[in-house]
Amino acid sequence: MATTQETQKTETPAAAEAETATLDVFRYIPEEDDKPHTETYEIETFEGMTVLDALIKIRDEQDPSLTVRHSCRMARCGSDALYINGTQRLACNTQVSELKQPIDVEPLPRFDVIRDLVVEMSEFYNRMESVEPWFQPDHEPETGDEYLQSPENRKNIDTVLDCIWCAACTSSCSPAASDSDFPGPAALAKAYRFYKDEREGEETRRRRLEMLENSHGIYRCHTQFNCTEVCPKNISPTEAIMEMSRDAIKEKLRFWR
Numbered sequence: 001m002a003t004t005q006e007t008q009k010t011e012t013p014a015a016a017e018a019e020t021a022t023l024d025v026f027r028y029i030p031e032e033d034d035k036p037h038t039e040t041y042e043i044e045t046f047e048g049m050t051v052l053d054a055l056i057k058i059r060d061e062q063d064p065s066l067t068v069r070h071s072c073r074m075a076r077c078g079s080d081a082l083y084i085n086g087t088q089r090l091a092c093n094t095q096v097s098e099l100k101q102p103i104d105v106e107p108l109p110r111f112d113v114i115r116d117l118v119v120e121m122s123e124f125y126n127r128m129e130s131v132e133p134w135f136q137p138d139h140e141p142e143t144g145d146e147y148l149q150s151p152e153n154r155k156n157i158d159t160v161l162d163c164i165w166c167a168a169c170t171s172s173c174s175p176a177a178s179d180s181d182f183p184g185p186a187a188l189a190k191a192y193r194f195y196k197d198e199r200e201g202e203e204t205r206r207r208r209l210e211m212l213e214n215s216h217g218i219y220r221c222h223t224q225f226n227c228t229e230v231c232p233k234n235i236s237p238t239e240a241i242m243e244m245s246r247d248a249i250k251e252k253l254r255f256w257r
């Protein structure tokens with residue numbers, strides 16, 4: 001589903017044919033700048049150029065002080081999530097030719113800026129850690145040393161396994177911005193990954209649900225689907241959160257009967 005911002009900043013034939021592109025880039029070097037500002041760069045484009053390619057070209061050819069975090073350049077490491085034309089996207093997975101110009105490039109909203117396009121990720125990682133994203137079986141393996149998982153159960157978590165911790169979803173989430181105790185969509189999708197894993201056992205499943213079932217947990221989600229819309233890996237944290245919320249309510253009803 002396209003976001004409102006995407007609808008506003010949709011591709012135009014003119015942009016697709018352009019040999020140059022104009023980028024308005026957020027700049028802030030704390031040692032030098034009193035406050036953030038925007039700098040405009042014009043670059044020559046090439047076929048298949050991504051926004052990350054464009055930023056690297058600017059850094060290499062026009063301004064070596066421009067700072068952007070990146071690594072794999074193939075939508076795997078999650079390090080270059082940015083706010084591009086009003087939407088959270090991976091810079092390496094966003095074609096310059098598909099964007100309205102000038103292309104606005106900003107750091108992820110709701111994160112503290114370290115420098116230029118690089119944001120502080122510690123709080124995001126703390127949120128991830130808060131859901132205990134590691135395997136915690138409540139029993140010994142039934143056969144040998146391995147915990148075997150059925151193909152059907154594996155399918156349950158297929159939907160969330162592709163998360164690359166880019167934080168695009170958490171940046172788009174207003175409850176995450178207003179409640180630092182709320183794990184946010186990425187962490188709750190990770191919680192769902194373990195919650196649905198049959199190998200941990202019933203005791204751990206219940207404990208995980210109890211851990212998330214509070215006003216700063218799964219019930220804090222406003223089901224706005226912002227996270228789902230911006231996820232570059234097509235994960236729907238909202239649906240995962242909704243499923244855990246439904247299960248939590250059913251558990252309550254079961255015990256009240």
Ligand code: FES
Binds near residue numbers: 078
């Ligand atoms: S550089 Fe790794 S996801 Fe974009």
